[in-house]
Amino acid sequence: MIKSSARRLAFQLTTEHKEPLDLTNHLPFQIAVVSNLLALNRDWKIRNLSDLDPREMRVLLNIGSYMPIKSADIAYQSRLDSYTVSRAVKKLLSLDLIESQPDQHKKNVKNLVLNERGLTIYKHVTAAMDERSKQLESVLTEEEKASFYQMLAKIEDKAEQLLAEQAKELIAQGEDAPADQKELIRWRKKSKS
Structure with a gap:
């Protein structure tokens, strides 16, 4: 049985205007x-395993899991924009990781x-992440977990499709789509071929 979240019970939709958006039933917001x-x-x-901020940590994790890897591929795989990845890479290089x-x-x-220093942090962080993942997954059966990952993949694919279509529309109107959206178009073409 699924319980209502404490937030759903604690907050009532406003009556100050008509048709407020119920954020507790809004999929992107809940995700x-x-x-x-x-x-x-x-x-x-x-957090106590390194002094890295979340952006740098995500990039370090992607490098450790998929190396050797290009910055553009990290941006796509992690769904971070290329500027964010570039800043994180510069910081990780300066920290000699x-x-x-x-x-x-x-x-x-x-x-x-x-490098060796980066690999040491990667191993410590991934061990902690794996422990947390097991604790979170403990509320799901194997069937629910498989179904959940399948649903997430569908949502991710649809979100990518929507953003790529928006970028194509911008380009068709003569506007310059942001670099991260151009990357979505490129990767979408690549994955569909």
Whole structure:
């Protein structure tokens, strides 16, 4: 049986205007609420493992999990914008946690990898994340967990589609779509081929 959240019980929709948006029944808003609770810097066990901010932590985790990897691929995989990834990469390089290496196939492309210091932080953080994940997943059966991941994939795909279509519309109107939305178009074409 699913219980109503404490927030749903504590807050009543306003009567100050007609048709207020019920945020407790608004899927994107609810996903954002849970995402806020799951932010790496909200978990003190993870936060105490390094002095990295959440942006840098997410980029370090992507590098550790998928290295060697390009910054553009980190942006797409993590759904961070390229500017945010670029800032995090600069910070991680200055902290001597990652290295930039030339790509074997494309000489003008740089791949990112963790060095020993970065790998040590990565291992500590992922162990703490894995422990937290197991605790969170304990409220779901295996069937529910599989279904949940399938639903998340559908929502992610639809969100990507909507943003890519918006970017295409902007471009068709002669406007310049932001770089992150151009990347969505590129990746959407790549994944559909």
